[in-house]
Amino acid sequence: MTGMALSRENIINLVLALLLLVVPVAASQMGQPFTVTLATRIAVLALAATGLNIALGLGGLVSFGHAVFFGIGGYAAGILASHVFSGEPMMFGFEGSNQMPVIWIFAVIACGLAGLAIGAISLRTSGVYFIMITLAFAQMIYYFAISWPAYGGEDGLSILVRNQFPGINTMLPLSFFLLCYGVLIACIGLFALLRGSRFGAALQAARQNEVRVAAVGISPYGIRLAAFVVSAMMTGLAGALYADLNKFVSPSMLSWHMSGELIVLIILGGTGRLFGPVAGAMLYVIFEFALGGLTERWQFFLGLILLGVVLFARGGLIGLLAGKARHD
Amino acid sequence: MTESPVLEITDLVKTFGALRASDGVTLDLRSGEVHALIGPNGAGKSTLIHQICGTQKQDSGTIHFAGQDIGRLGVAERARLGLGRTFQVSSLAPEFSALRNVMLAVQARAGSSFRFFRPVMRDRGLIDQARAMLERVGLAGRAKIPAAELSHGERRQLEIAIALALGSKAFLLDEPMAGMGPEGSKRLTGFLDTLRHEAPILLVEHDMDAVFALADRISVLVYGRVIATGTVEEIRRDPAVRTAYLGDHA
Amino acid sequence: MLLEVQDITTFYGSSQALFGVDLSVAEGEVVALMGRNGMGKSTTIKSICNLMPPKSGHIAFAGQATAKLPPHKVARLGLGLVPEGRRCFQNLTVHENLVAAARPGAWTLKRVNDLFPRLDERHAQMARSLSGGEQQMLAIGRALMTNPRLLILDEATEGLAPVIRQDIWRAIRSLKEDGLSILVIDKTLSELLPMADRCVILENGRSVWSGQPQALTSDLQDRYLGI
Amino acid sequence: EPIKIGLITTLSGGGAGLGVDTRDGFMLAIKEAGNKDITVITEDDAQKPELAVQIADKMIQSDQVDILTGIVWSNLLMAVAPSANAQGKFYVSTNAAPAALAGAKCNPLYFNAAYQNDNLHEAMGEYANKDYKKIFIMAPNYPAGKDSLTGFKRYYKGELAAEVYTKVGQTDYAAEIAQIRASGADAVFAFLPGGMGISFMKQYAQSGVKTPIMGPGFSFSQDVLPAIGDAALGVKASGQWVKDLDNEANKKFVPAFQKEYGRLPSLYAVQAYDAAQLILSAASKASVKDAKAFGEAMKAADIQSPRGKFKFNTNLHPIQDIYVTEVVKEDGVLTNKTVSKIFTDHGDAYAKDCKM
Amino acid sequence: MILSLALEQLLNGLQLGVMLFLMAAGLTLIFGVMGLINLAHGSLYMVGAFACAVVAAATGSFWLGLAASLVCAAAAGAIVEFLVIRRLYDRDHLDQVLATFALILIFSEGARWLFGSFPLYLDIPPLLSGAVPLPGIEAYPLYRLAIIGVGALVAFGLYLLISKTRLGMRIRAGESDREMIAALGVDIRTLYTVVFALGSALAGLAGALVGALQSVQVGMGEPVLILAFVVIVIGGIGSIKGALVGALIVGLTDTLGRFLLPSLLGLILPASTAGTVGASLAAMLIYIVMALVLAFRPRGLFPAKA
Numbered sequence A: 001m002t003g004m005a006l007s008r009e010n011i012i013n014l015v016l017a018l019l020l021l022v023v024p025v026a027a028s029q030m031g032q033p034f035t036v037t038l039a040t041r042i043a044v045l046a047l048a049a050t051g052l053n054i055a056l057g058l059g060g061l062v063s064f065g066h067a068v069f070f071g072i073g074g075y076a077a078g079i080l081a082s083h084v085f086s087g088e089p090m091m092f093g094f095e096g097s098n099q100m101p102v103i104w105i106f107a108v109i110a111c112g113l114a115g116l117a118i119g120a121i122s123l124r125t126s127g128v129y130f131i132m133i134t135l136a137f138a139q140m141i142y143y144f145a146i147s148w149p150a151y152g153g154e155d156g157l158s159i160l161v162r163n164q165f166p167g168i169n170t171m172l173p174l175s176f177f178l179l180c181y182g183v184l185i186a187c188i189g190l191f192a193l194l195r196g197s198r199f200g201a202a203l204q205a206a207r208q209n210e211v212r213v214a215a216v217g218i219s220p221y222g223i224r225l226a227a228f229v230v231s232a233m234m235t236g237l238a239g240a241l242y243a244d245l246n247k248f249v250s251p252s253m254l255s256w257h258m259s260g261e262l263i264v265l266i267i268l269g270g271t272g273r274l275f276g277p278v279a280g281a282m283l284y285v286i287f288e289f290a291l292g293g294l295t296e297r298w299q300f301f302l303g304l305i306l307l308g309v310v311l312f313a314r315g316g317l318i319g320l321l322a323g324k325a326r327h328d
Numbered sequence B: 001m002t003e004s005p006v007l008e009i010t011d012l013v014k015t016f017g018a019l020r021a022s023d024g025v026t027l028d029l030r031s032g033e034v035h036a037l038i039g040p041n042g043a044g045k046s047t048l049i050h051q052i053c054g055t056q057k058q059d060s061g062t063i064h065f066a067g068q069d070i071g072r073l074g075v076a077e078r079a080r081l082g083l084g085r086t087f088q089v090s091s092l093a094p095e096f097s098a099l100r101n102v103m104l105a106v107q108a109r110a111g112s113s114f115r116f117f118r119p120v121m122r123d124r125g126l127i128d129q130a131r132a133m134l135e136r137v138g139l140a141g142r143a144k145i146p147a148a149e150l151s152h153g154e155r156r157q158l159e160i161a162i163a164l165a166l167g168s169k170a171f172l173l174d175e176p177m178a179g180m181g182p183e184g185s186k187r188l189t190g191f192l193d194t195l196r197h198e199a200p201i202l203l204v205e206h207d208m209d210a211v212f213a214l215a216d217r218i219s220v221l222v223y224g225r226v227i228a229t230g231t232v233e234e235i236r237r238d239p240a241v242r243t244a245y246l247g248d249h250a
Numbered sequence C: 001m002l003l004e005v006q007d008i009t010t011f012y013g014s015s016q017a018l019f020g021v022d023l024s025v026a027e028g029e030v031v032a033l034m035g036r037n038g039m040g041k042s043t044t045i046k047s048i049c050n051l052m053p054p055k056s057g058h059i060a061f062a063g064q065a066t067a068k069l070p071p072h073k074v075a076r077l078g079l080g081l082v083p084e085g086r087r088c089f090q091n092l093t094v095h096e097n098l099v100a101a102a103r104p105g106a107w108t109l110k111r112v113n114d115l116f117p118r119l120d121e122r123h124a125q126m127a128r129s130l131s132g133g134e135q136q137m138l139a140i141g142r143a144l145m146t147n148p149r150l151l152i153l154d155e156a157t158e159g160l161a162p163v164i165r166q167d168i169w170r171a172i173r174s175l176k177e178d179g180l181s182i183l184v185i186d187k188t189l190s191e192l193l194p195m196a197d198r199c200v201i202l203e204n205g206r207s208v209w210s211g212q213p214q215a216l217t218s219d220l221q222d223r224y225l226g227i
Numbered sequence D: 001e002p003i004k005i006g007l008i009t010t011l012s013g014g015g016a017g018l019g020v021d022t023r024d025g026f027m028l029a030i031k032e033a034g035n036k037d038i039t040v041i042t043e044d045d046a047q048k049p050e051l052a053v054q055i056a057d058k059m060i061q062s063d064q065v066d067i068l069t070g071i072v073w074s075n076l077l078m079a080v081a082p083s084a085n086a087q088g089k090f091y092v093s094t095n096a097a098p099a100a101l102a103g104a105k106c107n108p109l110y111f112n113a114a115y116q117n118d119n120l121h122e123a124m125g126e127y128a129n130k131d132y133k134k135i136f137i138m139a140p141n142y143p144a145g146k147d148s149l150t151g152f153k154r155y156y157k158g159e160l161a162a163e164v165y166t167k168v169g170q171t172d173y174a175a176e177i178a179q180i181r182a183s184g185a186d187a188v189f190a191f192l193p194g195g196m197g198i199s200f201m202k203q204y205a206q207s208g209v210k211t212p213i214m215g216p217g218f219s220f221s222q223d224v225l226p227a228i229g230d231a232a233l234g235v236k237a238s239g240q241w242v243k244d245l246d247n248e249a250n251k252k253f254v255p256a257f258q259k260e261y262g263r264l265p266s267l268y269a270v271q272a273y274d275a276a277q278l279i280l281s282a283a284s285k286a287s288v289k290d291a292k293a294f295g296e297a298m299k300a301a302d303i304q305s306p307r308g309k310f311k312f313n314t315n316l317h318p319i320q321d322i323y324v325t326e327v328v329k330e331d332g333v334l335t336n337k338t339v340s341k342i343f344t345d346h347g348d349a350y351a352k353d354c355k356m
Numbered sequence E: 001m002i003l004s005l006a007l008e009q010l011l012n013g014l015q016l017g018v019m020l021f022l023m024a025a026g027l028t029l030i031f032g033v034m035g036l037i038n039l040a041h042g043s044l045y046m047v048g049a050f051a052c053a054v055v056a057a058a059t060g061s062f063w064l065g066l067a068a069s070l071v072c073a074a075a076a077g078a079i080v081e082f083l084v085i086r087r088l089y090d091r092d093h094l095d096q097v098l099a100t101f102a103l104i105l106i107f108s109e110g111a112r113w114l115f116g117s118f119p120l121y122l123d124i125p126p127l128l129s130g131a132v133p134l135p136g137i138e139a140y141p142l143y144r145l146a147i148i149g150v151g152a153l154v155a156f157g158l159y160l161l162i163s164k165t166r167l168g169m170r171i172r173a174g175e176s177d178r179e180m181i182a183a184l185g186v187d188i189r190t191l192y193t194v195v196f197a198l199g200s201a202l203a204g205l206a207g208a209l210v211g212a213l214q215s216v217q218v219g220m221g222e223p224v225l226i227l228a229f230v231v232i233v234i235g236g237i238g239s240i241k242g243a244l245v246g247a248l249i250v251g252l253t254d255t256l257g258r259f260l261l262p263s264l265l266g267l268i269l270p271a272s273t274a275g276t277v278g279a280s281l282a283a284m285l286i287y288i289v290m291a292l293v294l295a296f297r298p299r300g301l302f303p304a305k306a
């Protein structure tokens, strides 16, 4: 990133960013709202994966439990909105909210706290143990959500009217898309800043060689915990948007399949790459959609395609197009 | 000796099962000196370094550094107090260039790893300091090469550059000459000779030419015990040291 | 010739490390490979073992071209490698490290243990917790357990105490007397040169000089090795 | 006038059996009707709520369907139906019938052609009163499971030996079977759909415990019976449809299904078949664009159901007869046969809260 | 009565533990020892169960089915290793995650394509069906006792293979440094294919054995996969002893938790609430145990010595 020289990767990133913007806008003009919905889905999943990419891509922390944060974000939206709708106050007489900014703040704070608690314990382990302990926390919360009756248990919680954002009519697919897109781009920007910063340097170094980082006097634990929390918050924000996109939340947002899917998005696009999650989400959602329309056996073919990508496109889609990542 | 030692180790014990890797080690490092620690393979030299740096915890005994008891501190805390070390087997961030490896040390010294936004690669101060360190060890020309692609010897040099960048108050060097060619060893010897004026050096090394050329004092560790401490001449002449360690190399 | 290396070039990805190396080792010969840091010694060795297959040039061992063989087949022709950085199997005990590599022949567990009593003492210890020098002994012992015809030592005595180093040189000398061929890299010229039948010097990925150790004048040493 | 129907159901993964029967039952009715104006778009939800939502969005926004149908699972239905209704689309459920949509949140565009989730459990509760005094009841720990036991207890008057909730997706029931053995119960009521039921029944048969088992129809429906095997013989279950029901429509339906697909139909097939019939009958009377008229026509339920009589309650859930069945072997094939009728014209407990 | 119930539940816990070990055994080899993250392990388990069900249905012999499960799973494993896994050893663990995730999709939908959407029939062979009385226990299913036997046998066999044979040493060496073991003349490629096939065969065996007790259907492998990972991680990766102990801990915790938690909570809560809350806690219990174990012993109970 010396200067803003348009490296090949930067050009590709720009193209991806424009593509994700232009296609839905055009589709909306041509009266194809579903394309807009699909693009929104891509943007939100990419946002969730960008969050995970901080922990996984930069920090090498393979969290197999990020669905927890995705789900908590989703439930923040669902629960706050449901109280507005039902008129029953929540704890401390708070009436809930159907304003996205309020919901987002709640989601981000809740995920930050959850990330802090889970991270503080999980980061005592490393490698595969870390993968599994994060999964363990996710499973705990998943089973809790399934059987906790107050907010629907496994049936989930419907958001009857999409939550509102000041000055924007979120019920219009394109407006909602643009909102999500804006949040996505802002978070990708944040990711880029983090990656290039001193914090990012320490985090990435800790991924490559923990012992070395400690020996120069930086405690890897603190750095990683901070990264994990930020990562959880970003994924949680995505969860809140996802709930509003589907107008529905349920424990399946917390399931290990979801965690796995987020990881898959990242690898598919290119681990640690700025636009990896975007590329991954585009590829995945489009395949899922296109194949699902073609054949009932779509999962079989999706499997084949994913396999092809791992075997023949090292470093994911961005790796294939832009070559190996370099830290100068 | 008017000044109190920079590093002072008293009665350190460390056991692995039945093995006493440190068996009551008492040792100090005074400012301006090179104190060489030699001894047979498996005598417990690296284990001692580990305990000083905090990567292993002693069973008993105390470690004082810069007037402070550091025996209970974590690795990173000790490093921040000014303990600079190199590893017996190079330990670097492999994907980072040589320069960024050193930059990491510079930022660590500044204690500024929780700055989230300013891009490091536009941080002239950081880059210039790191570059200066690479220059000192003769790696300036390889600044942009990822550590993984450096040759064995070059990695050893990079380790030293990192320790320098930390602005350490004492250096713990575990076999810095290992893997350096004859030329590299010679240059490093010259370099360490000047470095001692910045901060004292505890030098673990099997290269006797280097040890004899550099050391103000030598301690000999055998089976976890210091069997002798003295000047180069005293140690060279010590018959116990000759049989246990030096052989004909004296 | 047991080992014949002709004009090989080797790349790491797109960066070239070897630009034409020639080298040969005859049956029973000890050849010293020399050169400053980063000149391509280790790369040459990796190429010989086909761990880093050369892009061009020719390598033959015991008359057989190795180009098409996977590394384990090359090794089974009779190459015993002590790699740079030791690379002991960290999660195996000392004993297991030795046994895992064993192939039948004159070198047995007992003989290795006799050569390095320290390994016998530590036989049940995990390799990762061995001291540096102990790991070096283990790496040498492990290579011997394969009963090679050509022993390749990359940094043969790195990290070993002087007494042990002398033991190793003594052992190498006796191996040589047994007829084993040896290709060795080591930085202690004072010990290496008396051992070697021939020296090959690399500079910037090229073999630039080859000859008997006696012919290695201080002039040449200064030019190529920086001493 | 053309009508577009979006059929979302589970066609891949572990729950696919139910979805396949749903689709096949539905398509059989469409085929029999031969109505060229009707197009059905089928998609797989893979039993994932989010995917179901996405497909529903696509069908509504891009394919512009008029009616959605086909979802098997309550949790997916909850994700799709309310929002489809909010967008003015009909939803006709072929199976899932969560209590949440039967009471206060009922909707003129939401029809259920199957039952209300509690119904089959209620029937077993009523049936149990006859022969048993102390019953061990068991269900997975999720909303449908809790509804199930609530439904059972609503009618059962005797003593409970124990009320046990199992883990969703549990595959080993040794601990529960040991509890049954020790409980001294004179019967067991278990609601364990899909693979859970198969595992439980096989393990129960091996355990040496002889306490009789009963459950709601879908635990012993045609799709799982072959996999349970003889372990299921003699089990009592409830159903609003049984293969051997004696009515014209049924005598036509069963062979037709068998001929078309080479296997016996299950409960799900019938429910979907009826859902399709309901839509077809309404289509012949009103335009789907006129929601009110179309809804009225559908509510009239002018169809020949293989269940016999069928009509809608005020909350647009069925009022129907419910039977007790027993698992028997006919020509080497396991199937259910009718034992007796439990409820006549049975509605559900939530209809009274529905203000429409 | 109470004592007999307690004894039976203890035995159930033990038996579930051994069964979990059986399911985890193949994974211990592939993941624990070879160090390969194989999410498709559950698929191989499914392959075994399907092979057994299909062959048993066609021939009427469970035992032929069992043989078929071994053969088919081993073959599937070998093919997968040869075509896919082999290219991934020197890659990031994450590539293995993606590739084996893709394999799950392929296997599951492939199986549905071939065998349809409905669960298959596979029952316990007559020889092992029914229940027998045990000291202190009224009756215990014979088949479950047989599973304990097989599990113990597999555990012992694996222990010998991994710790005592040269093959085992070489596999572990390969995990530590593949290039180096090749440079010492060991044909690590073929060796890994063989080991992978062996691990797959064990998965297939478990699938067939457990399949007769549970339901044989598409997707049956996924819950097993997670459980098997949990077991191995609690025990400490790479340790057979750890895997066995981990399996027993999980088995006992799960069984006793399901049984005791609702009753214990019943002392302070109304019965129905206690039932659901207890069940929820029981469902979370093994994950709570795993998190606790790892929080205090970050490398599992029997870490490969550090």
Ligand SMILES: Nc1ncnc2c1ncn2[C@@H]1O[C@H](COP(=O)(O)OP(=O)(O)OP(=O)(O)O)[C@@H](O)[C@H]1O
Pocket: B016, B019, B021, B039, B040, B041, B042, B043, B044, B045, B046, B047, B048, B088, C122, C125, C129, C130, C131, C132, C133, C134, C159, E306
């Ligand atoms: N974790 C451990 N468990 C068991 N023994 C250990 C452990 N760590 C080190 N040892 C043993 O302690 C002894 C001292 O090891 P140490 O690495 O300190 O030796 P050293 O003096 O640095 O030797 P060298 O010069 O060969 O590097 C060795 O015999 C080693 O095998």
Ligand SMILES: Nc1ncnc2c1ncn2[C@@H]1O[C@H](COP(=O)(O)OP(=O)(O)OP(=O)(O)O)[C@@H](O)[C@H]1O
Pocket: B148, B149, B150, B151, B152, B153, B154, B179, B181, C012, C015, C017, C035, C036, C037, C038, C039, C040, C041, C042, C043, C044, C084
């Ligand atoms: N993995 C690698 N990727 C890219 N370049 C490499 C790699 N390993 C070595 N090189 C480069 O190849 C050249 C030769 O390295 P090699 O390791 O063969 O040197 P050497 O003579 O063994 O040096 P030393 O005495 O320091 O071990 C060096 O310039 C080095 O930077």
Ligand SMILES: CC(C)C[C@H](N)C(=O)O
Pocket: D018, D072, D073, D074, D075, D095, D096, D097, D117, D144, D193, D218
């Ligand atoms: C198949 C049925 C038992 C499904 C159930 N009605 C549910 O809500 O999930």
Ligand SMILES: [Mg+2]
Pocket: B045, B046, B047, B088, C131, C132, C133
């Ligand atoms: Mg050492």
Ligand SMILES: [Mg+2]
Pocket: B151, B152, C041, C042, C043, C084, C154
């Ligand atoms: Mg080298």
